[in-house]
Structures are given as C-alpha cells and as structure tokens.
Amino acid sequence: MGVAAALTRASWLAASMGCATPPEAAAVLNETERVVGRAALSDQVVLLTNRPALVMIRPASGGIQRVPIGGRSGARLWGLGEAGRALYSIADFSDLVRLTVDASVVRVEQVAQPSPRVGNLLDSATGMIAQHAVDEPGTPMVWELDASGRLSGMRAPRRVSLGLARAEESLLHLLSCSVPPRVVCWLPGSNELLMLDATGLERLATLESVDPVAPAALLAKPETRAIHDAIAVDDERVVVLFDGDGSAAARIGEFGKDGSKIRELRSPVPVRMFVWADARHITAIARSGHLIEVPR
Secondary structure, eight states, rough: OOOOHHHHHHHHHHTSSSSOOOSOOSSSOOTTOOOOEEEEETEEEEEEEETEEEEEETTTEEEEEEEOOSSSSGGGGGEEEEEEEEEEEEEEEEEEEEEETTTTTTEEEEEEEHHHHHHHOOOOOTTEEEEESSSOTBBOEEEEOOTTTOOOOOOOOOOOOOSSHHHHHHHHHHHOOOSSEEEEEETOOOEEEEETTTTEEEEEETTTTOOOOOHHHHHHHHTTTEEEEEEEEESSSSEEOOOOSSSSSOOOEETTTOEEEEEOOSSOEEEEEEEEEEEEHHHHHESSOOOOOOOO
C-alpha cells in the first residue's frame, strides 16, 4: 500500500475513533458528522467537521454559527489551529491552508507545504502545533508550526514502536486535544492525559478507573476509546468523558492532576464531546447533537 493510500485509510480510521454517531438530527452537529479539529478564536470555540464545515460556538451566549467550506480541498481537511486571529488546517496531508469566512462560505487558501508532511494540526495558547503525517519511533510527537509553514522542534514525548506499519503507528500517535487556554491532550486508546503549554507537551497523569485499549483492539474496532474527551476546569482538575465499565453510555469523571478520581458528574443526557468549562458547569454537545450544560 502506498503512503498516500495508507494515510487516507489512517484518517478514515481516526475519524471512526470519534464518539458514536448521534441518533437524531442535531442543532450543532449533524447526524453523520465527525469533528476533525477544534480551536479557540477570540470568544468562540470553532469546530472543523468532515461535512466539511466550520461550526462556531460562543459558550457565554450559546450562539452557534455554521458555515460550509468551499473548494475541492474542503473534504480532505484534518486538524485546526489559530495564529494571528486566522484559522488554519491541513489539506491532503501536505498543504497548510488558511480558512477564511467569506459571506456564507469558508474560503480555503493554500499558504505553504510543510516538510516533512503534516497529518494533524492542533491549537495551543501560544500558536499552532503540528504532528508529522508519518514518522519514526524516537522522534517527537509534536512540532511548532508557524503561519508560513515552518516547523521547529519543541519539548515533547517521543513516538514509540508498536510493531505495526508506519501509517498505523502514526494513527495511534494521533493526538486529540481540548481548546486553549488550558490544553489537555490524549492518544487513541490511552488512559493517560498530557498537557500542552508554552513549554511543550508533557505527561500529566494516568487516570485511575480508566482502562487503556490495546493497539490491536483499536485497529480492529476504531470506534473504541478509553478517553472520548477531556477538558481542564482549572489548574488542579480535569473533567473526562471515558469508558469505565463497558456500558453503552460513556461516564463523566472529575480527576485531580495526579490522575485520582474525585467524583463522577451526571449529565441530563448522554454526552458526545465537551466545548467549554467554568466553575459551575461544562458546556457540552449531547449525543443528539444539541448544546447542553452539565452541572458541576
């Protein structure tokens, strides 16, 4: 299998690793839609979906704006980042593109071709973070990426060998992260949280009561996840959407920064992903696709 074909398969598997498809039409996310990137822009949380579209949510007011993405590259976007009050993504595992909302559509404009090729783009409080599309064990998991497409090294854990093909190993090193300012990250199948800040990416904690998923099980059943989503509520606590007992509905736990579980939170309906957190509640998207609040 060629590199491009392997990466295309890997991106399909990564999209399948998201939360289960909501059973009904949704106010925020449509029935068959997957979130493939997220970033913070001013007072908004912006979601990039595989529709493709940008969904912009203002947590303070609950305001929602959806804008479809135009152009042939729209269907091949992965990851989302912000720099200089502009949004960027990666198209076709090779092109850094700028996403500009223009009237009723999002324009896609190629700005650079980073080298080596980039397969994932993440947003941090200090700029954009990239992951190589394919890389060798022992190399850093993340790199800084500027708006000109220049990659530079940063402190980060290293990729490890899993005894799989390079594209599959890259898939299992594909990070998911919450939005700034406190960026929490995790890997497919892992029960470990990482923290991304101005100093780099570092391991934060292994979560108690959350079981990891073996690489072979992930490749056989990509929708399986140990951690579905996570969000920091302050400097000491993280709220995690996780599979804890094999039940159909994921549980929501509040954990200390040492990984100890403090308590479980109850949502009025099953949750798909988190959007924002404050001292009183978590703004989330329900399995149905509607915006809800989970009390703390």
